[in-house]
Structure formats: structure tokens, C-alpha cells
Amino acid sequence: MIETEGLKFAYPGSLEVLRGIDLKITDGEVVAVMGENGAGKTTLVKTFNGLLMPSAGRVKVDGVDTHDSSVAKLSRDVGLVFQNPDHQLFSETVREELAFSLRNFGYEEDTIDRRVASILETLDLARFAESSPFVLSGGERKRVALAAVLVWNPKHIILDEPTIGQDYQQKDRLRNFIIQLNAQGKTVIIITHDVEFVAECKPRIILLSRGLVIGDRPAEDILTDEALLDRASLTRPQIGALMHQLKDCGLPERTIDVYSAEQAILHALGRKE
Amino acid sequence: MSIVQANHLSFTYTGASKPSIEDISIGVAPGEFVVLTGPSGCGKTTICRCLNGLIPNFYSGDFAGELIVDGMSVKEHTTAELASHVGMVFQNPENQLFSLSVERDVAFGPENLGLSREETRKRVDWALDVTGISHLKDKPPYELSGGQQQRAAIAAVLAMQPKVMILDEPTSFLDPKSALEILEVISDLNKKLAITIILVEHRLDIVSRHANRVIVMDNGRIVLDGTPKDVYGEHARLIGIGLPRVTTLFNLLQRDGIQFPQTPITVDEAASVLRKMLSDD
Numbered sequence: 001m002i003e004t005e006g007l008k009f010a011y012p013g014s015l016e017v018l019r020g021i022d023l024k025i026t027d028g029e030v031v032a033v034m035g036e037n038g039a040g041k042t043t044l045v046k047t048f049n050g051l052l053m054p055s056a057g058r059v060k061v062d063g064v065d066t067h068d069s070s071v072a073k074l075s076r077d078v079g080l081v082f083q084n085p086d087h088q089l090f091s092e093t094v095r096e097e098l099a100f101s102l103r104n105f106g107y108e109e110d111t112i113d114r115r116v117a118s119i120l121e122t123l124d125l126a127r128f129a130e131s132s133p134f135v136l137s138g139g140e141r142k143r144v145a146l147a148a149v150l151v152w153n154p155k156h157i158i159l160d161e162p163t164i165g166q167d168y169q170q171k172d173r174l175r176n177f178i179i180q181l182n183a184q185g186k187t188v189i190i191i192t193h194d195v196e197f198v199a200e201c202k203p204r205i206i207l208l209s210r211g212l213v214i215g216d217r218p219a220e221d222i223l224t225d226e227a228l229l230d231r232a233s234l235t236r237p238q239i240g241a242l243m244h245q246l247k248d249c250g251l252p253e254r255t256i257d258v259y260s261a262e263q264a265i266l267h268a269l270g271r272k273e
Numbered sequence: 274m275s276i277v278q279a280n281h282l283s284f285t286y287t288g289a290s291k292p293s294i295e296d297i298s299i300g301v302a303p304g305e306f307v308v309l310t311g312p313s314g315c316g317k318t319t320i321c322r323c324l325n326g327l328i329p330n331f332y333s334g335d336f337a338g339e340l341i342v343d344g345m346s347v348k349e350h351t352t353a354e355l356a357s358h359v360g361m362v363f364q365n366p367e368n369q370l371f372s373l374s375v376e377r378d379v380a381f382g383p384e385n386l387g388l389s390r391e392e393t394r395k396r397v398d399w400a401l402d403v404t405g406i407s408h409l410k411d412k413p414p415y416e417l418s419g420g421q422q423q424r425a426a427i428a429a430v431l432a433m434q435p436k437v438m439i440l441d442e443p444t445s446f447l448d449p450k451s452a453l454e455i456l457e458v459i460s461d462l463n464k465k466l467a468i469t470i471i472l473v474e475h476r477l478d479i480v481s482r483h484a485n486r487v488i489v490m491d492n493g494r495i496v497l498d499g500t501p502k503d504v505y506g507e508h509a510r511l512i513g514i515g516l517p518r519v520t521t522l523f524n525l526l527q528r529d530g531i532q533f534p535q536t537p538i539t540v541d542e543a544a545s546v547l548r549k550m551l552s553d554d
Contacts, residue, residue: 036448037419084365135289138364139313164445165364167312167475168515193448196478196518233450238478238518238540245544249551258518262525268551269531 001026002048002078002156002187006057009043017043019211020057027155030178030188032198032219035208036233041191042083044208045158048189050074061156076105079154083161083191085145089133094125094144097133101152119147124173139165156187163194175201199223199237199256207232220254275300276437276469277324281338284319284328293319295493296338303436306463306470308480308501311490312513317473320490321439324471325361326352343436357386360430362440366422370414375406375425378414382433400428403466404458420451427458437469438462444479456483477505478517481538489514501538519543 002025009018017040025031033041046052047059050071059066061078082088091097095116102112120126123143128136133144142165150157163171178188178201192198198205198219205222207215209232215222222228223240236244240256243264247253250268255261282297294316301307309317322328326347329336340347343358363369372378379400383393401407404424414422423443430438440459444452460483462468474480477487487504489497491512497504505520516524523536523543533550537543 037446037451135286137314137318161446165313165442165475167513169513170313171515193452195449196476199518230450233448235449235453239522241540242519242522242543242547245540246547246551249548251551258522258525261522262529265522265526265547266529266531 001060001062002189003060004047004054004057005060007044007047007054007059008056009040009047009052010055016055017211018047018054021211021213023206023213023216025187025189027187028182028185030182030201030203031190032201032203032205033189033191033208034193034195034198034205034222034232034234035214039208039232040211041208042160045080045160045189045191048156048158049078049080051080076152077154078156078158079149079152080158081146081149081160081162083164085133085138085141088145088148089141092132093130094120094133094136094147095129097144097148098151101148105152115151115153119151122177123147123150124170137165139167139170142166143170150181154186156189157181158189158191160191161193162190163192163197171197193234195223195234195237199240200258202257207234220256223256224254274303275341276303276343277301277471278341279323279338280340282323282340283335283337284323285335286319287333287335289334292335292493294323294490297495299488299495299498301437301469301471303469304463304467305486306460306484307472307486307488308477308484309471309473309488309490310475310477310514311496313475315490316493317490318441319493321361321441321471321473323347324437324439325359326350326355353385356382356435357433358435359437359439360433360435362423362426362430362438362443364442364445366414366419366426366446369426369429370422373413374411375414375417375428376401376410378425379410379428379432382429386433396432396434400432403431403462404428418451419447420454423447423451423455424458427455427462431462435468437471439471439473441473442475443472444474445476452479456480459483475515477501477515481505481517502536505536505538 004021004023007018007021008016010016035041047054050066089097098116099112120129125143133141162174181188202219205219207222214231215228223237237256239258239261243251243253243255252264255264278300279297283292283295285292311317323340330352370378379397380393383396401410404427406424414425444455463470481501484501487501488495505516517538519540520538537546
């Protein structure tokens with residue numbers, strides 16, 4: 001469980017980036033944090049793993065105030081995958097990169113080998129095991145950064161813009177992977193601008209704008225609310241926009257994913273005949 | 274006459290086990306708006322690096338074949354010489370901006386071409402005007418929003434008055450509204466100034482309506498090349514490129530046995546086709 005109460009944060013010498021945030025994210029939830037560039041999304045999640053401490057208010061992870069916890073413990077429980085993989089990667093090979101944290105946590109070598117092999121497979125990285133992360137493409141490096149965090153099996157996982165630079169297949173894989181993590185009872189928090197990705201996962205959306213939560217509801221509600229989308233500089237997903245244009249033809253306006261739209265259109269065409 | 278012409282172009286990075294691009298032959302006509310797409314690691318970024326001469330000038334490796342941009346072979350000209358013919362805009366504008374004011378950033382290129390003060394002034398004002406950021410000229414780039422920063426990065430490239438602009442996922446760091454605005458800016462450069470655009474993008478949802486041509490790469494080779502409508506067939510889906518959602522929806526409906534006069538590639542097209550079907554008797 002991750003909770004915030006009256007959370008405020010200001011970087012030294014700047015205005016408040018977070019201006020009073022109250023949230024409760026329970027174990028096993030999948031949550032998307034969305035909002036305009038500069039809304040405070042990344043700052044918010046950095047308070048969850050102790051990288052940043054609140055200027056006012058509090059953050060509690062599994063019932064413990066982050067002020068009273070150690071960064072070592074927090075970072076082990078809350079795995080944060082950065083937006084820019086180059087802020088995270090440093091090893092000679094992908095395999096070494098993934099083994100690094102496990103060695104620090106004191107795991108046995110054969111456990112390390114097993115875990116690394118399994119995560120390489122899951123994220124379609126096995127063929128790059130002996131490559132340097134720096135010869136990989138941008139999208140591939142991002143997957144290595146993700147693997148490097150997942151490998152130590154944190155309880156809560158935060159992904160900062162995981163879909164940037166990922167092609168369609170990799171996004172599909174990522175979506176399935178998020179579902180799988182969730183099925184294992186993990187909390188998954190995704191920061192993203194990718195309305196199409198969110199429209200297909202349909203998680204709870206926490207919508208931030210200028211340091212405040214302006215919406216906290218299911219994806220179907222947020223991504224079809226013109227006024228909210230506008231405030232957070234988001235757009236309707238394509239299918240949502242299509243259904244919105246056709247609502248006078250009797251199509252359900254809250255439909256935002258391809259498969260539900262297919263069913264709704266088949267239904268509408270069938271009814272007509 | 275092509276403004277970009279590749280003949281059997283291949284490149285293998287030093288230390289890599291196989292070529293990143295292999296036997297690429299394409300011609301791009303002046304004024305085209307080309308979207309270059311394909312699965313990650315397919316060679317898109319490598320092509321971009323060739324187009325502005327970063328390959329072979331800055332990246333070592335095995336370069337074979339020929340690439341001519343605006344009449345200049347990239348092998349025989351320096352990146353600096355190519356810079357006023359072909360401009361490059363990257364994903365993250367922060368990597369491209371470095372001065373203390375937007376105006377200084379935009380002036381940097383023309384000044385380095387050795388242009389006169391008046392000519393530099395003229396170009397800077399023009400580039401800021403075209404990208405809609407004249408009012409921000411005195412601001413430091415780090416105080417701007419992501420979308421404003423990307424406009425500044427585009428202005429800085431534009432001030433070199435290139436005939437070709439290469440943009441490598443220029444909107445992926447931006448929120449969706451800012452992304453659409455940047456694409457409008459790019460589309461204007463193409464329509465109003467006839468600048469040839471080569472745009473690398475995974476998200477065909479947002480670029481399809483601007484492009485007249487889509488080139489799909491896979492494993493270092495070009496596998497599809499045509500208008501968006503021609504390309505968004507089954508094959509493109511199979512190699513993992515993300516078709517616009519409305520196109521996917523229509524492909525699914527077609528599989529369900531519903532016939533359409535055409536497969537739409539934009540929301541507006543899809544809406545008008547469906548509206549007609551739902552109201553027709």
C-alpha cells in the first residue's frame with residue numbers, strides 16, 4: 001500500500017511542484033499516472049521510493065512513513081524504472097547489468113543465473129545477454145533498464161514512460177507483462193502520455209495537472225471527459241474519438257478500446273438489419 | 274530528380290555481428306512527407322545518422338553503397354557541410370538546446386555558417402515566427418515546456434534553411450496535445466515551405482494524416498514502401514508495426530465479414546464510413 005497525505009514538494013529555490021496530494025494505492029492495483037509535461041508525475045513517484053522526501057505532508061509505504069524508512073529498504077520494495085535508460089545502465093554486458101543488484105543483495109550465484117535467464121527471456125532480451133547495453137537501440141535499452149529492476153522482484157513497480165520508443169509488438173508484450181505482474185499481486189504504477197496504451201489496459205487513472213490531482217477514476221471515465229483531458233493536455237484515444245463522433249448513431253461513447261468497439265459496431269449493424 | 278537517393282546502402286557498426294542496414298535503395302522526391310517506421314532495432318536511427326553524415330563521419334564501421342542528399346554524397350562531405358542541406362531533430366529537445374536564451378540557440382547555426390549579422394537576424398526572426406515562439410525568444414530553454422523546447426529545437430534547425438529535415442520520434446517526450454501541435458508545425462514546414470520531411474515514428478496513429486508515403490523497415494531492410502493506405506495491410510501488422518487503431522478496427526470488422534469501400538487511416542475517415550453504414554438502409 002502506498003499512501004500520501006497532504007504531500008507537497010518543492011525543489012530548492014523553485015515553486016511547489018506538488019501542491020498537496022492525497023492518494024491511496026492499494027496492493028495489487030494497476031494505476032496510470034497521467035498529466036501534461038511538468039505536471040509533477042515523475043516528482044510524485046520519486047517520493048514513493050524515498051529518492052525525494054516531502055517538503056510537507058507524508059508518504060507511507062506499507063504503513064511506514066518514508067521519513068522513518070531507509071532508502072535501501074524503500075528502493076528494494078519500490079522498484080523505479082527511469083524514463084531515460086542511460087541514467088540507469090552502466091555495465092559491460094546486459095547480463096552483468098541484470099546480475100548487479102542481485103549480487104548486492106547477496107544472492108547465490110546459481111539463483112542469480114536463474115533469475116537473470118528468466119527475465120532475459122520474458123523481456124525478449126536473451127539474444128543481447130552478452131552485448132553491451134550501449135550498442136542496443138533506444139527501445140532495447142529501455143527494456144534492459146526495466147529488466148534490471150524487475151530482476152530483484154520488488155513488491156511495487158513504477159514505470160516512468162515505459163512505452164516511449166517501443167514498437168507495437170513490444171508494447172503488446174509490455175501490456176501482457178504488466179497483467180502478469182499484477183496477477184502476482186504486485187502494484188504497478190505507470191507514468192505515461194500514451195493514451196492509446198492506457199486505452200487498451202484500462203487501469204485506474206490518476207490525473208495530475210500543475211501539481212494537483214484533478215481526476216482519479218477508471219480509464220473509461222477520464223479518457224472520455226473532454227474538460228479533464230483538456231486541462232491535462234491529453235487527447236482522446238483514437239477509438240474513443242471515433243465513438244464520440246458517432247454517439248448520435250447509437251454507439252457507446254465510453255468505449256475506448258478496439259475490441260469493445262468491434263463488438264459495439266457489430267451489434268449496431270446487426271440491430272439495424 | 275530525387276533530393277535523397279540511396280543506392281545499395283549498407284552499414285555495420287564496428288563490433289556488431291551483422292549490418293544495421295543492408296542494401297537500402299530509395300529515392301525521395303523534393304517536397305515529400307515520408308514516415309519511416311518499423312520494429313525497434315530495425316535500422317531507422319542508423320538511416321537518420323547516414324542522412325546527415327554522422328555515419329560515416331562520426332560512427333565507425335563498414336559503410337558500403339552510396340547516399341546522395343541534395344546532390345552531395347555523405348561520404349565525401351563533412352557533417353558541417355551537410356548541415357545547411359539536411360537538418361536533424363531528435364527525440365529529446367533537451368539534448369539539442371544549450372544556450373541561455375532561445376534566440377541564442379536559434380542563432381547558433383547561422384552564425385557558424387559565417388552569415389552576416391543582418392542575414393542571421395532575419396533567419397532567426399523567421400524561424401521563431403514559423404515555429405510560433407517569437408514571444409519566447411529571451412527565455413532560457415530550460416524554463417520552457419517540453420512542447421516549447423521542441424519548437425525551439427526545430428527553429429534552430431530551420432534557421433539553417435535545410436531542404437530536408439529528419440526528425441527522429443520528435444514527439445515521444447511530449448504530452449499528446451503538444452505532440453499534435455508539433456506535428457502541425459512539421460506539416461506546415463512541408464506544405465508552406467516545401468521542405469522534404471523524413472519522420473521516424475512508431476505511432477502511426479498520429480502521423481498518418483500528414484504523410485504521403487510510409488516506408489517500413491525490418492531487420493535492416495526496406496520491406497514496404499507506399500502510400501499509407503497501400504502499406505497498412507496485413508503484412509505491416511505481422512511485422513509488428515502499430516497500425517492506427519481505427520485501421521486495426523476496420524481490419525477486424527472486415528474479418529467479421531463486413532464489407533467496406535475502403536480502409537480508413539484516420540478517425541474522421543472512419544467516422545464518415547461508419548456513419549454512412551449505420552444510417553444507410
